Amino acid sequence: MFYSFLLAFHSLWRWVVLATLLLSISRAFWGKKGAKSFTKKEDQLRILTLIVAHIQLTIGIVLYAVSPIVSYFLNNFETAVHERQIRFFGMEHITVMISAVIILTIGSSKVKKQEDDYQKYSVMFFWFGIALLLIMSSIPWSFSPLTSRPNFRVF
Template sequence: MYATLLALHSLMRWLVLTSLVFAIFRAYRGWLLKKSFFKLDDNARLMAANTAHIQFLLGVTLYFISPIVNYFLQNFSTAMQERSIRFFGMEHVTMMLIGIGIISTISAKAKKKPTDEAKFKMMAIWYTIALLIILSSIPWSFSPLISRPSFRPF
């Protein structure tokens, strides 16, 4: 079960990033070009939030069954000194919760904004911040700090 969830979580990251980048593109386009907020823009907002929520559920499930996190929680003082253990036990989960929290909050607040420009501006700025937080906390295959494969097999 752990390996399957880990593979799904790894695959889902690409859907989250793609939907978030598309929502950001639509938001900047609408804001800077003073466009109307169309159904496609609302769907982009929803898709970014929904994929982030699914990824959150997968991640929380993984957090509670992960042998790395289990070791981190049981051997906290020792684990804090080990970069990869600390990353998955504390850093990754914290930063992802912040990123997904921003996406969730802004998705809800943006749809209530009275003008299209205000919706686009809020989404553009805050979704970009969330994307930067998320990108900084993904264990990329090319990272010198913590490295994991870009795609995990099932």
């Protein structure tokens, strides 16, 4: 029951992560292009995006610890590493997602250190964009040829 709830919540929360990331990247793009001031609103969005991503990572790590798929992967590594879907959740998904959140965190920190508004937008666009690409590549989309899961899970 706990695992099923967490899995559904993790699946749902991904949309919040994607929405905040896309909004941050979009605001960074238009702020940079329009030479706008980096306001408190943009800074709050940067922080919100970071918080949302860290919540998702925390849920993901807990899921990793209790997942029967991961348990099978770790206990049967020699065989499981050759099974595409098992390897994806046992090794690839978590590695890419941790990397994406690290990149997002580094980018957020770099934005904070910039003095110039144009540079803040540029740095945010670059680092958050890389994080988004990594996240998009490792979500088990319903249409993915690598591994497929529903886009929306029910509780």
